[in-house]
Amino acid sequence: xxxxxxxxxxxxxxxxxxxxxxxxxxxxxxxxxxxxxxxxxxxxxxxxxxxxxxxxxxxxxxxxxxxxxxxxxxxxxxxxxxxxxxxxxxxxxxxxxxxxxxxxxxxxxxxxxxxxxxxxxxxxxxxxxxxxxxxxxxxxxxxxxxxxxxxxxxxxxxxxxxxxxxxxxxxxxxxxxxxxxxxxxxxxxxxxxxxxxxxxxxxxxxxxxxxxxxxxxxxxxxxxxxxxxxxxxxxxxxxxxxxxxxxxxxxxxxxxxxxxxxxxxxxxxxxxxxxxxxxxxxxxxxxxxxxxxxxxxxxxxxxxxxxxxxxxxxxxxxxxxxxxxxxxxxxxxxxxxxxxx
Numbered sequence: 486x487x488x489x490x491x492x493x494x495x496x497x498x499x500x501x502x503x504x505x506x507x508x509x510x511x512x513x514x515x516x517x518x519x520x521x522x523x524x525x526x527x528x529x530x531x532x533x534x535x536x537x538x539x540x541x542x543x544x545x546x547x548x549x550x551x552x553x554x555x556x557x558x559x560x561x562x563x564x565x566x567x568x569x570x571x572x573x574x575x576x577x578x579x580x581x582x583x584x585x586x587x588x589x590x591x592x593x594x595x596x597x598x599x600x601x602x603x604x605x606x607x608x609x610x611x612x613x614x615x616x617x618x619x620x621x622x623x624x625x626x627x628x629x630x631x632x633x634x635x636x637x638x639x640x641x642x643x644x645x646x647x648x649x650x651x652x653x654x655x656x657x658x659x660x661x662x663x664x665x666x667x668x669x670x671x672x673x674x675x676x677x678x679x680x681x682x683x684x685x686x687x688x689x690x691x692x693x694x695x696x697x698x699x700x701x702x703x704x705x706x707x708x709x710x711x712x713x714x715x716x717x718x719x720x721x722x723x724x725x726x727x728x729x730x731x732x733x734x735x736x737x738x739x740x741x742x743x744x745x746x747x748x749x750x751x752x753x754x755x756x757x758x759x760x761x762x763x764x765x766x767x768x769x770x771x772x773x774x775x776x777x778x779x780x781x782x783x784x785x786x787x788x789x790x791x792x793x794x795x796x797x798x799x800x801x802x803x804x805x806x807x808x809x810x811x812x813x814x815x816x817x818x819x820x821x822x823x824x825x826x
Contacts, residue, residue, distance in 0.1 A: 487562045488801060489513070490541030490631065491520045494528040495549045497794075507547065508799065513558040517541075519801040525793035529648035532624075533639040534795050536631065541801065544634055546649075548625040551671040552581065560668055561628045564614070572661035575617075575627035576669025577610055588675035591682050593755060594762040595675075599743035601766075602707070610667040617665035619653040626671045633661060641699065642791070647692035651699060682762075683769040690773025698781065708774075715771035740764070 491507060508515055521539060523531025536544050543565065545558065557576075564574045580592030594600050596609030605611060606621040627649065637655055640648035653663060676682040690711065697705045717732060724730065737760060744759035780786050 486514060486517050487543055487566070488517045488541040489519075489543050489545050489558055489562070489628075490536070490539030490801075491518060491545050491547055492523065492532055492535040492539065493520065493547055493549050494523045494525070494531040494535075496526065497524050507551075507553055510555050511553065511558055512555045513562075516802050518558070518799070520798040522796045522798055523793060524796060525791070527642075527645055527791050527793070528624075529640040529645045530642050530791050530793050531795075532648075533642060534793050536634055536639055538795055538797070539631055542631060543628050544631045545628045546624050546626075547671065548673065551578070551625055551673045553671050557669055557671070560666065564664060564666060564669075565628070565630065568662075568664075570662055571630075571664055572633045572656055573622075573627060573629035573663045574666055574669060575622040575663070576666050576671070577606060578608055578623060578625045578671055578673050579610070580608070580675050581672040584675055585677070587679070588677060590755065590758055590762055591675040593747050593751065594759060594766055597743055597747060597759070597763065599739050600763040606665060606667075610670070612667065614664060614666045614668075616662050618657060618663070619650040621665045622649065622653060622663060624649040625673055626669060628669075644695055644699070645692065646688060647696040650692075651696050654700065654704065679765065683765060686766050686769035687773035687776075690770040690775075691777040692773075693770075694774045694777035694781070711767040711771040712774045714767055715775065718768075 508518055508520065511518075519539070519541060521535040523533075523535040525531045532546060543562065545561065547553070561574050565571055580589055584592070592608060595607070596605045596611075598605055601608070603620040606617075607623045611621075633656070637652065637659065640652050642648075644651055656663060676685055693705065693708045697708070702709070714736070721729070721733070740760040740763045741756065743763075744756045747759060748755045777786075
């Protein structure tokens with residue numbers, strides 16, 4: 486039976502109850518699972534440090550707020566055991582049923598073919614098990630063989646977000662394979678406000694720009710689409726011809742068509758709301774992308790703290806203690822309180 490090290494990044498001010506909702510309900514020997522917290526402000530470093538001390542055969546990366554299905558570890562291990570050439574497996578991060586209507590709107594938009602293309606598989610159940618790549622996998626739900634992870638020196642510690650995207654591209658360059666399985670599901674609350682949703686995609690845009698600086702445009706050309714849409718919209722007040730508005734008409738036609746399809750599929754009337762959410766997604770992403778591009782050109786990129794602590798919340802071979810765990814003894818300090826304000 487494979488041993489699994491569950492790795493979760495968290496901020497120092499968090500109070501943790503992961504053992505209860507990640508371990509207690511899973512259909513996998515608890516003695517073959519450990520939980521390691523990477524505590525800090527830069528998740529790529531936190532995950533790397535935690536992986537370095539992991540004793541499992543597999544490092545399973547989850548986020549602090551996910552809810553897993555009972556059979557997720559068993560299914561992940563079965564996939565890796567069945568194909569020794571696989572370096573890792575992952576699945577979607579779904580919207581919980583009890584989320585609000587607005588949160589479900591965000592989930593529908595993130596799972597939209599028009600708005601998110603192949604990336605929609607990260608946030609909705611798409612197709613069957615298949616070999617995949619960075620466009621369909623994400624770090625809130627990904628298992629990697631520990632020896633492979635360490636052989637590639639883990640995540641690039643200058644990247645956050647998009648550290649998993651660059652890592653998966655390096656895996657592919659080295660000849661490794663990864664698999665997407667729609668059955669490996671976790672549930673995670675969507676952002677609760679439109680401003681939080683905008684910040685989420687603004688951050689994604691910044692992360693992609695950082696990734697392009699490392700990898701170049703070649704494998705990232707598709708992600709230039711939102712910035713180009715943003716620049717096109719800025720040009721509309723200066724349009725000298727009616728034909729300049731044709732791309733805008735096509736954009737809204739495709740957006741409305743996709744919203745009609747999702748409304749039919751989900752048996753809800755989303756036609757008026759979703760095109761607006763699509764535009765918010767694309768423009769927030771584009772703004773983050775262009776803001777980071779300008780910051781790089783002007784040498785204005787801020788330095789983030791890369792301090793990190795590692796804490797083994799549950800050791801391999803030990804039982805479960807269902808209680809609240811403070812991530813850090815300093816959780817009550819003024820500095821850490823400011824991090825969440």
